[in-house]
Amino acid sequence: MNTRALLSVSALCLALAGCATPTHYVDMKNDTVAVMGLDYKDFENAATELVNQMLASPLMVHPKSNQGARYVLTVSNVINDTAQRIDTDQLTKKIRISLLNSGRFIVTTAVGLNGPEDAMTAKSRQLKSSKMINQRTVKKDGRVIAPDFSLSGKIIQRNNRVSSRTQQVDYYFQLTMTNLDDGLAYWEGEYPIVKRGDNRTVSW
Amino acid sequence: MRRLLITCICAAVLAGCATPESTRNFKLELQSGNIPAATERAVKESAPDKEGQPGNLLWALEAGTLLRYSTLSERSTRMLDGAEVLMKEDDTRNVVASGGQQVAAVLTNDNVLPYSPNVYDTVMLNTYKALNFWQQGDYANARVEWNRVDDRQRRAAEHFEAEIAKQRDAVETSDNADLVNRSLAGSDAAFEKAGVDVSQWTPYAGYINPAALYLHGLYFLLNSEGKADYEKARTSLERAFALTKHAQVKADLASARRPRTLKPAVWILLENGMAASKRELRIDLPLFLVTGAVHYTGIALPIIEDGVPAYPHIAVGRQQSQPLADMDTIIKGEFKTRFNAILVREIIRATAKTVLQKQMNDQNPWLGLAAAVAQAASTQADLRSWITLPHDFQLMQVPYPKDNVLTLTLPGIEASIDVPLPERKAPVLVYVRALNTSTTPSIQVLASK
Numbered sequence: 001m002n003t004r005a006l007l008s009v010s011a012l013c014l015a016l017a018g019c020a021t022p023t024h025y026v027d028m029k030n031d032t033v034a035v036m037g038l039d040y041k042d043f044e045n046a047a048t049e050l051v052n053q054m055l056a057s058p059l060m061v062h063p064k065s066n067q068g069a070r071y072v073l074t075v076s077n078v079i080n081d082t083a084q085r086i087d088t089d090q091l092t093k094k095i096r097i098s099l100l101n102s103g104r105f106i107v108t109t110a111v112g113l114n115g116p117e118d119a120m121t122a123k124s125r126q127l128k129s130s131k132m133i134n135q136r137t138v139k140k141d142g143r144v145i146a147p148d149f150s151l152s153g154k155i156i157q158r159n160n161r162v163s164s165r166t167q168q169v170d171y172y173f174q175l176t177m178t179n180l181d182d183g184l185a186y187w188e189g190e191y192p193i194v195k196r197g198d199n200r201t202v203s204w
Numbered sequence: 205m206r207r208l209l210i211t212c213i214c215a216a217v218l219a220g221c222a223t224p225e226s227t228r229n230f231k232l233e234l235q236s237g238n239i240p241a242a243t244e245r246a247v248k249e250s251a252p253d254k255e256g257q258p259g260n261l262l263w264a265l266e267a268g269t270l271l272r273y274s275t276l277s278e279r280s281t282r283m284l285d286g287a288e289v290l291m292k293e294d295d296t297r298n299v300v301a302s303g304g305q306q307v308a309a310v311l312t313n314d315n316v317l318p319y320s321p322n323v324y325d326t327v328m329l330n331t332y333k334a335l336n337f338w339q340q341g342d343y344a345n346a347r348v349e350w351n352r353v354d355d356r357q358r359r360a361a362e363h364f365e366a367e368i369a370k371q372r373d374a375v376e377t378s379d380n381a382d383l384v385n386r387s388l389a390g391s392d393a394a395f396e397k398a399g400v401d402v403s404q405w406t407p408y409a410g411y412i413n414p415a416a417l418y419l420h421g422l423y424f425l426l427n428s429e430g431k432a433d434y435e436k437a438r439t440s441l442e443r444a445f446a447l448t449k450h451a452q453v454k455a456d457l458a459s460a461r462r463p464r465t466l467k468p469a470v471w472i473l474l475e476n477g478m479a480a481s482k483r484e485l486r487i488d489l490p491l492f493l494v495t496g497a498v499h500y501t502g503i504a505l506p507i508i509e510d511g512v513p514a515y516p517h518i519a520v521g522r523q524q525s526q527p528l529a530d531m532d533t534i535i536k537g538e539f540k541t542r543f544n545a546i547l548v549r550e551i552i553r554a555t556a557k558t559v560l561q562k563q564m565n566d567q568n569p570w571l572g573l574a575a576a577v578a579q580a581a582s583t584q585a586d587l588r589s590w591i592t593l594p595h596d597f598q599l600m601q602v603p604y605p606k607d608n609v610l611t612l613t614l615p616g617i618e619a620s621i622d623v624p625l626p627e628r629k630a631p632v633l634v635y636v637r638a639l640n641t642s643t644t645p646s647i648q649v650l651a652s653k
Contacts, residue, residue: 083351159355161362201295
């Protein structure tokens with residue numbers, strides 16, 4: 001068998017066998033790999049942008065902020081209206097962390113749309129009847145703070161064909177801050193993400 | 205060289221002739237109503253790895269459907285998730301990388317290739333997953349799956365547009381384009397002679413599955429989380445009504461336009477019988493291909509046969525379900541569009557084999573005879589399809605029973621079936637899957653949010 005034939009056969013074998021990707025860490029600051037679905041970069045960018053918009057709004061400042069007062073926030077419902085199986089906490093957790101770090105908001109975990117996020121606030125009050133517990137350490141009623149604002153939103157996906165080979169997927173991260181005192185939306189923000197890629201298969 | 209060639213042909217023939225005994229047994233188990241055995245077989249044949257990811261798409265689809273039938277929703281979803289991964293691999297499969305299989309398919313038949321899903325397979329896969337999540341009360345994931353169903357249906361029309369163009373190119377780029385074109389021209393007469401009327405296979409407009417479209421609309425009507433969801437429901441129900449003209453779809457469309465008019469009631473959907481399947485049709489090619497130097501030539505094509513409904517309808521009191529959508533129409537319509545590609549591919553394959561046979565015969569008549577035997581044995585149609593899909597879908601709606609018990613009757617079955625409904629009187633979907641008369645129908649109650 002001559003060299004050319006040998007090389008051809010070797011190349012064919014390599015093509016057929018494929019190459020497995022070794023496990024490695026990703027440099028998250030310089031990661032330019034894009035997927036048609038939603039990944040950590042999308043949530044990071046959406047959360048950062050939306051928090052910046054929110055904090056830039058004068059209505060999102062507590063009137064007594066100079067005395068250290070903060071708004072109490074509850075996260076109600078963020079609907080995932082995409083074709084991606086994602087956990088909306090990937091978005092809301094980042095937003096909560098940024099808002100908490102901003103010094104303007106505190107998030108309550110004692111009140112939620114479908115019950116408290118952390119049931120221990122209510123549960124710990126039930127220790128009042130326990131002989132085992134030092135009653136002076138049991139948390140008192142009437143001390144849990146009701147929320148001032150509710151954060152709700154939606155993540156929407158729209159798919160469109162660009163050409164026979166390319167499809168475009170638009171994602172919209174939409175959030176609303178409702179003042180629970182009067183039911184008015186004091187702030188609303190939207191962050192779009194647009195991706196174009198392979199049209200041979202579905203975007204998820 | 206000649207020995208090598210003969211060995212290759214024989215090996216390829218044997219590979220393409222692998223008898224699907226498991227498929228035959230699977231069908232027998234279904235016919236006799238032995239669902240546990242059929243489910244076990246399908247799960248095993250789906251070849252799951254250690255993580256449970258199936259390796260065989262078609263068997264994963266069968267397994268996912270039967271696990272659903274037994275109300276093992278979580279396992280069914282896991283299996284169908286695995287099937288969806290395989291579908292994605294099929295979409296993006298590199299033709300160069302699968303070159304060995306492609307060559308083997310040209311030498312033998314399409315059975316040596318992995319099962320390539322139909323568009324209706326992909327739509328039904330996500331529909332079943334959406335129904336699984338709905339049944340489990342996991343509305344967040346059900347929404348995701350319904351969005352996927354919607355996107356699958358959107359992609360259907362453009363997929364077939366591309367498919368038709370691809371078929372045209374396949375003929376033009378064939379090595380024996382002239383021979384192939386002449387054979388294609390003569391094929392209509394051959395079909396007519398065989399009693400096959402291809403013109404009867406007409407899809408729904410836009411290759412839409414009206415049942416999946418209706419269920420998409422119904423889901424967002426009954427589980428709406430706001431104005432945008434009612435809009436989704438309205439759009440889907442409008443399109444579903446245009447395709448089905450079903451009175452209940454019209455009533456649901458009116459509710460989507462005025463959601464406040466929606467009252468507690470029971471929607472009953474019957475997924476009925478077993479889908480259209482394929483049989484083999486062998487056709488001798490036009491005579492110009494056959495010369496004195498050729499011992500055999502012919503093609504084997506898959507032909508669609510009607511599916512079998514389990515029951516003519518389902519009833520509550522005197523009220524009977526009405527046809528909503530015909531899965532047979534969906535399958536035949538899509539098959540018709542693919543049929544030209546199958547025909548072209550088969551003619552190209554037969555032409556290549558015949559030309560090779562003649563060349564071998566010219567060198568040595570014994571070699572020519574051996575090639576003819578190999579050609580005859582390897583000429584087999586690809587009859588694979590998702591067997592446990594239904595023949596048709598039927599729909600009806602009845603008022604919410606005062607005692608929270610729905611009494612269903614099926615023609616030919618004396619005993620009625622009592623279905624306990626949720627205490628809370630709210631819109632509810634009762635989903636009935638009847639495979640055949642040998643098995644008790646599977647009934648699931650899908651409560652609204």
